[in-house]
Amino acid sequence: MHYELYYWTGIQGRGEFVRLALEDAGASYDDVARIQGDDAIVRFLDGAHEGALPFAPPFLKAGRLVIAQVANILQYLGPPLGLVPDSESRRLYAHQLQLTISDLVAEVHDAHHPIASNLYYEDQRVEAQRRAAALRETRLPKFLDYFEQVLERGGGLHAVREHSYVDLSLFQLMAGLEYAFPRAMQRLERQLPLLCALRQRVAVRPRIAAYLDSSRRLPFNENGIFRHYPELDDPR
Ligand SMILES: N[C@@H](CCC(=O)N[C@@H](CS)C(=O)NCC(=O)O)C(=O)O
Numbered sequence: 001m002h003y004e005l006y007y008w009t010g011i012q013g014r015g016e017f018v019r020l021a022l023e024d025a026g027a028s029y030d031d032v033a034r035i036q037g038d039d040a041i042v043r044f045l046d047g048a049h050e051g052a053l054p055f056a057p058p059f060l061k062a063g064r065l066v067i068a069q070v071a072n073i074l075q076y077l078g079p080p081l082g083l084v085p086d087s088e089s090r091r092l093y094a095h096q097l098q099l100t101i102s103d104l105v106a107e108v109h110d111a112h113h114p115i116a117s118n119l120y121y122e123d124q125r126v127e128a129q130r131r132a133a134a135l136r137e138t139r140l141p142k143f144l145d146y147f148e149q150v151l152e153r154g155g156g157l158h159a160v161r162e163h164s165y166v167d168l169s170l171f172q173l174m175a176g177l178e179y180a181f182p183r184a185m186q187r188l189e190r191q192l193p194l195l196c197a198l199r200q201r202v203a204v205r206p207r208i209a210a211y212l213d214s215s216r217r218l219p220f221n222e223n224g225i226f227r228h229y230p231e232l233d234d235p236r
Contacts, residue, residue: 001080003029004061006041006054011224012176012217014105015058017070018077020168023211025081031216032061070105071098074165083165090160097150097159097166101173104143105225108180111135112227121222121229132232136184140177144192147173151194157201170195171202176226183234 003022007015015031022029032040041057043049044066054068060076067073075095078084084094109117114131115124147170150159159166174195178185189196202208211217220226 001028001062003027003077004032005029005058006032006044006061007058008041009033009038010218010221012172012220012226013058013224014070016172017101017165017169018058018060018073019216020172020208020211021074021077021081021083021165023216024168024205024207025077025083026207027077027081033057069102071095071102074098074169078165081165083163083168085160085162085164094160094164094166097147098169100143100146101166101169104139104173107135107139107143108177109225111232112229121227125231128229128232132181136181136234140181140184141188141191144188144195148192148194151198156194157198167198167202168208171199171208174199175203176220179220180226180228181233182228183236187234 005015005018005022007013007018012019019031021027044059045054045056047053049066051064052066052068054066056068058070058073059066059068060073061067062076065076067076074083075091075098078091078094084091111132112121112128113119113124114127121128147159151157154161158164159170174185203212220228222228
């Protein structure tokens, strides 16, 4: 199967969670907007195509199927890409974990855009500082301690006892958080040995290492989900 990934150009964003799965599996895919421009996404959202109507990117086209929402896309891709265990209980668990990652990603986004996504960061800077402090002090430790426990229960190496799309997403989560909040993550990572080890292991998987080294892997920047604004990190 040849896949078409639709995601905004210029940022890793939420598309990266899907991209990492496609890259790790060596899947055949086009990153459509990087070829045709963001208009290709807009046309889709405007209803120019048959079938399911996505609300927002990322969405994936697989033959006649159109699938949106990161966790939903990964749930779909897991079996054909060999990125989820066979058992129903573990598949459900993988999906549950991915939905929880999506919850945290939304909170990370809201730390720099606590009032409205369509306002500039500069217009909500004061609120962002309060929101980011709550994220760093309360929500990040709660989510990350949870994922650390998940790894512990999974035998220490994987979220669902074998390599899966969840491990790839946890890698992306840790990489993004380290970019956005380097000081807070240095503090928090002392209590997260399994997540840190997973992050290192995923980075050296051969296809992931090749991808990270390629021009397809865009650098993190201040237009994406994980943004580095020093004033939103732990105080020096
Ligand atoms: N829950 C969705 C969120 C999708 C989403 O927020 N996409 C962003 C880009 S990362 C977007 O373009 N949103 C447009 C909007 O919310 O109006 C997912 O996980 O895929």
